[in-house]
Amino acid sequence: MIEGQSFRRTTTVQQLADWLAERILSGAITPGQRLRESAVAAELGVARNTVREAVRILELGGLVRHEVNRGAVAVSPTPEVLDDLYESRVILECTALRSATTEQIGPVEKAYAQLLEVADSGNAHRIVSADLAFHGAIIGMLNNSRVLSFYEQLSRELHFYLMYLVVRDREFEQSSIVVSGHRTIMDALRAGNLEQAAAEAASHIEHNKARVKALLASVVS
Amino acid sequence: MIEGQSFRRTTTVQQLADWLAERILSGAITPGQRLRESAVAAELGVARNTVREAVRILELGGLVRHEVNRGAVAVSPTPEVLDDLYESRVILECTALRSATTEQIGPVEKAYAQLLEVADSGNAHRIVSADLAFHGAIIGMLNNSRVLSFYEQLSRELHFYLMYLVVRDREFEQSSIVVSGHRTIMDALRAGNLEQAAAEAASHIEHNKARVKALLASVVS
């Protein structure tokens, strides 16, 4: 694989996995489409073995399904996938918020501050990252690396959907709205009103889900 | 790789991943030990590329850490890992139980019946599988394939610890105890007493965790 810099920060396999992930999530590789190893290898100028390794990464990340002797097929941003994705977040975040203690909210405060800082930048990528980092910090309160890495898996996929949202959704043009959705959570958390914080988070996430789904539907039609 | 039957149900890579997982979880591969590709390939009589693919599966399953140009190192069943593993289960199962509806308990009933059936068999592997399947059925009520596959990931690791438990723990010799722990959950669920079912599940899981940790400690010493 091409590598302009002399320093290799990531491996070919990882680059390839990222590339494929982006193609799948952006729809360039259509849902259900078979992913032929040799084709990908030829197109990208890498070895078939390298493609296989990359596909294994995607598989565990849930982006492709791999059937023996049939290879990998791309899964797609169907409504069900989105539902599962967002519902998983609700489960994790609500549990985290409900069990939060005062000493734990430090990192969440920090992530929130960062989000405020970036909100006006207009840089979609940074906003989305800060958004996800905020929610990641909430999950981090569970203090469970297992769950956290599960969330990060979801997060990677979410990133693409959210980029979409930030770029195309009017609502997101007003940074105040981006912020206010998170402030209600933050306020409740600060006040130690955990049950309410969880409820706010649930509705915040549901709200976002609805918007992503609507956007998705409008694109398909 | 050897394959007695003419039918190939799993691929070499998967067998290899399972084999390595077992070695790691059973302690045959000591924590922090480097996993040299060529050594494994030579020992098992498979190609190095095949080993790499298997290692990628383990990596995403959390059983090894992979550093660029340094290869894979085995992680180990430390108390923290166990804590995370079991706490993840508590989070998921309690949420599932709390949100259960009457129509959903069918599969759980079925899994429970199966567990009763196997309890007296004395076959450790079958008991553990039935046990995990029961808890899997509970998680299944969430109707979230994403979460379910996360649980299955945990499940695979848990399997080894539990095998250990069933074989070496006195408590498990009496099948009545195996069953009763699950019956309390089942009863509460049947009665529609969801909050209690969740509490029972939490204590059941915590109880098991404590036993596994004790066992682990006694082995190390």
Next chain:
DNA sequence: GGATGTCGTACTGTTGAACAGTACTACACT
């Protein structure tokens, strides 16, 4: 005409050998 064989093609699964690049160790030089 529908069920059942049989081929051929297009892949996947797996191997073995090769080579460049990197981490780590030991040893020499100042």
Next chain:
DNA sequence: AGTGTAGTACTGTTCAACAGTACGACATCC
């Protein structure tokens, strides 16, 4: 001590090959 400098042991990646499997097309049989 502090800094080169090999040397060694792997990893990262590629390539070419072959066996085995899935699937579609076509032929056969009743």
